Amino acid sequence: MPQQPSLNNRPTSYQGIRNRTSRFDEPNYGNQPNSPTTPHSIQSQSSIGSHHSKPVPPITWRLRERMKTVSVSLILCLNIGTDPPDSHRTVHSATKLCWFEPGSTSRSKAREAIGSILEQQYHRWQTRARYKQALDPTIEEVRSVCVNMRRYAKDDRLLLHYCGHGVPRPTSNGEVWVFNKNYTQYIPLSVYEILGWIQQPSIVVLDCSAAGVLLPFFQGGEEEDPVGDTKKCIVLCPCGKDENLPLNPEFPQDVFTSCLTTPIPIALRWFVSQNKLSMAGIHPDCVDRIPGKINDRKTPIGELNWIFTAITDTIAWNMLPSPLFQRLFRQDLLVASLFRNFLLAERIMRSLNCTPSSIPKLPDTNNHPLWQSWDLAVETCLNSLIRQGVLGDVSKPTSGPAVSDMYSQPSNIAQVNTQQNPNGGQGSSKYPSAPGAGGNPVPGVGFATAPFFAEQLTAFEVWLEFGGQHRSRGEPPPRPPEQLPVVLQVLLSQAHRVRALVLLRRFLDLGPWAVNLALSVGIFPYVLKLLQSPAPELRQVLVAIWSKILAFDASCQVDLVKDKAHVHFISHLNWGLNATSGQKGGDMGGPGGSQGSGKAASQREMAAFVLANICRDYGVGQQQCLKSNLHAVCAELLRGEQGDATGHTMGTRGWEETKTPPRFRLWLLICMGELCKGYETAQREVMRQGYHERIYSMLGDVCSDVRAG
Numbered sequence: 001m002p003q004q005p006s007l008n009n010r011p012t013s014y015q016g017i018r019n020r021t022s023r024f025d026e027p028n029y030g031n032q033p034n035s036p037t038t039p040h041s042i043q044s045q046s047s048i049g050s051h052h053s054k055p056v057p058p059i060t061w062r063l064r065e066r067m068k069t070v071s072v073s074l075i076l077c078l079n080i081g082t083d084p085p086d087s088h089r090t091v092h093s094a095t096k097l098c099w100f101e102p103g104s105t106s107r108s109k110a111r112e113a114i115g116s117i118l119e120q121q122y123h124r125w126q127t128r129a130r131y132k133q134a135l136d137p138t139i140e141e142v143r144s145v146c147v148n149m150r151r152y153a154k155d156d157r158l159l160l161h162y163c164g165h166g167v168p169r170p171t172s173n174g175e176v177w178v179f180n181k182n183y184t185q186y187i188p189l190s191v192y193e194i195l196g197w198i199q200q201p202s203i204v205v206l207d208c209s210a211a212g213v214l215l216p217f218f219q220g221g222e223e224e225d226p227v228g229d230t231k232k233c234i235v236l237c238p239c240g241k242d243e244n245l246p247l248n249p250e251f252p253q254d255v256f257t258s259c260l261t262t263p264i265p266i267a268l269r270w271f272v273s274q275n276k277l278s279m280a281g282i283h284p285d286c287v288d289r290i291p292g293k294i295n296d297r298k299t300p301i302g303e304l305n306w307i308f309t310a311i312t313d314t315i316a317w318n319m320l321p322s323p324l325f326q327r328l329f330r331q332d333l334l335v336a337s338l339f340r341n342f343l344l345a346e347r348i349m350r351s352l353n354c355t356p357s358s359i360p361k362l363p364d365t366n367n368h369p370l371w372q373s374w375d376l377a378v379e380t381c382l383n384s385l386i387r388q389g390v391l392g393d394v395s396k397p398t399s400g401p402a403v404s405d406m407y408s409q410p411s412n413i414a415q416v417n418t419q420q421n422p423n424g425g426q427g428s429s430k431y432p433s434a435p436g437a438g439g440n441p442v443p444g445v446g447f448a449t450a451p452f453f454a455e456q457l458t459a460f461e462v463w464l465e466f467g468g469q470h471r472s473r474g475e476p477p478p479r480p481p482e483q484l485p486v487v488l489q490v491l492l493s494q495a496h497r498v499r500a501l502v503l504l505r506r507f508l509d510l511g512p513w514a515v516n517l518a519l520s521v522g523i524f525p526y527v528l529k530l531l532q533s534p535a536p537e538l539r540q541v542l543v544a545i546w547s548k549i550l551a552f553d554a555s556c557q558v559d560l561v562k563d564k565a566h567v568h569f570i571s572h573l574n575w576g577l578n579a580t581s582g583q584k585g586g587d588m589g590g591p592g593g594s595q596g597s598g599k600a601a602s603q604r605e606m607a608a609f610v611l612a613n614i615c616r617d618y619g620v621g622q623q624q625c626l627k628s629n630l631h632a633v634c635a636e637l638l639r640g641e642q643g644d645a646t647g648h649t650m651g652t653r654g655w656e657e658t659k660t661p662p663r664f665r666l667w668l669l670i671c672m673g674e675l676c677k678g679y680e681t682a683q684r685e686v687m688r689q690g691y692h693e694r695i696y697s698m699l700g701d702v703c704s705d706v707r708a709g
Helices: 014-020 039-048 107-125 139-153 191-198 211-219 255-261 263-274 284-289 300-319 322-329 333-351 370-388 452-466 484-490 497-508 512-521 524-532 536-552 554-562 566-572 593-615 619-627 630-637 652-658 662-676 680-689 691-700 704-708
Strands: 069-076 130-135 157-163 175-179 186-190 202-207 234-237 357-359
Touching (some): 069 139, 069 333, 107 130, 107 157, 107 255, 107 333, 130 139, 139 191, 157 333, 175 191, 186 191, 191 202, 191 211, 202 211, 202 333, 211 357, 263 333, 300 322, 300 452, 300 484, 322 333, 322 512, 370 452, 452 484, 484 497, 497 524, 524 554, 536 593, 554 593, 554 619, 566 593, 566 619, 566 630, 593 619, 593 662, 619 630, 619 680, 630 680, 630 691, 662 680, 662 691, 680 691
Parallel strands (some): 069 157, 157 202
Antiparallel strands (some): 175 186, 234 357
16 A cells, blocks of 8 residues: 655646646637637647747736826916906807806806816816815915925825916916916916926816917926826816817807816717707707716716717727826826816817817827717717607706706716726716706606617627637737727626626637737726626626636736635536536526536636636635635545435546546646645645545546646
């Protein structure tokens, strides 16, 4: 009788285990949408063709550092009632500021009301920031506000919003204008002084005429980096150095600020004004009566906001270099929201003969084809509500609350990656009730959802069918599918979630480049949050997705353990083995039928692969898996004789074929090895429970791969 080796000197090579858990990169993995995905097939194929395999793309999706904007300084130079000397205002010019009519009250009260409304509008996008206003300030007041807000922000980002509608245009020497103490003179204030007060990191919004003349001074004479330092100053301005702000009476006077802080109302008004034929007889103010809440995607206004978020995110992802997209749209919550809305501002301001610009510079996006999808969604929504009688008499202006009331209630905005939440849309705040509707649709009127997301998923599916001609060679296509960010947003919808996950899994099957793209677009926090869902049809697809993610970037093990997601994969090791577990078979890979049994087996194998990667060279992962009894679950599944569902005992061959196929036994052994590797507590526990005898018995397994494991 040979002596049983201990776990410390067992003959198994851990180098072999390391090679087996490296990554899934074989070119044939998942080429057939209905074929089961197994870690063994991936490992074996990659080992055979490793000498000519394609290089793995570098891991670039993780941000080196995350930032947040914690201080907001509002510098408003309004001087209500007095136009600056270079003003070109006519009798029928725009007068509203922040959707408020200054002439409706006294100058002092109007100034305070506008400042308060603007603060509330920014508060919707960033609720945890500190806000400070400087209304018609002097140089000393501006300095005090900027210095104090920078002191509060410390190393975080500060936002400075400068509104210069009541002062002359900036000078060619890089100066903006403020007031003296008696409001008898305009006093120049250098951009360099402002930069010295707010320091970096910061973001500056310049809402004044000829704002483009100031951009070189914010750059400090340096050549612009297309990607840029994450801590350099970001600047948004509405027009070029020789352009004046528009004064179209159909829009507010501060149309640029409205685009940045209240995008949906200004976008709807602009659409009505631009489409005289299809929107004939509709007064622009009727858009205030669209019912619903902005955070409720089941209402008209909420669905429009959801579509707007998806479209602007997709345009940015398709037009910007990946590092710049990560910096502007995934690093900081408030910056991401402002730049999504800046894409809308570029479209609207160009129609009003202004050329918005920014630091860093963005490519032109105002003619992107996806804007036509937005126009179609808006037109479909408005016409549907008119036919249903929800908007009432659309030829008359609304007598309900102004748009400022819609954004007056502070709220939380979604926080995923840095900017979105799987449980909410672009904003998770409460919008007040729509004028004339009380926030609820008219009784008896059903709301038909827009087909936008379903159509985008269909387009993505068509790309997977016919656009992945490079997948046979494991190479990325010259142009990735533009619908990928839309898939991210669709995961928020229960109606389309399963379909989106299945398509996402098929996309990840194309190779490591596809995994890198999906992670870069921001899919990671969504699929991490969805692991908490009890729905079995979601869990099956998620296991396959996570096996791909961990094969590409093993550092994701930290996030899984931190979120306690490893317990879901441990329970998944028994997928399809418990007849009373409520798991259903079918096309999604449940244990129904012979085909379902094969899919269930592949599910268990992928779960074991994920757990092996969680434990691999990660002490915290080993500790948490040991606490969750991973060793006991693996040992139970490795038992040589096991009763079937009817209580009868099956022979060894029946056990091998139905409960733990060879590939599954192999990954269970690898999982046990990674759990015990360099972790004496786990080794002692395995020895104490006698599980080492079951591991030793695998040396006589009928499968050579299992014996080698």
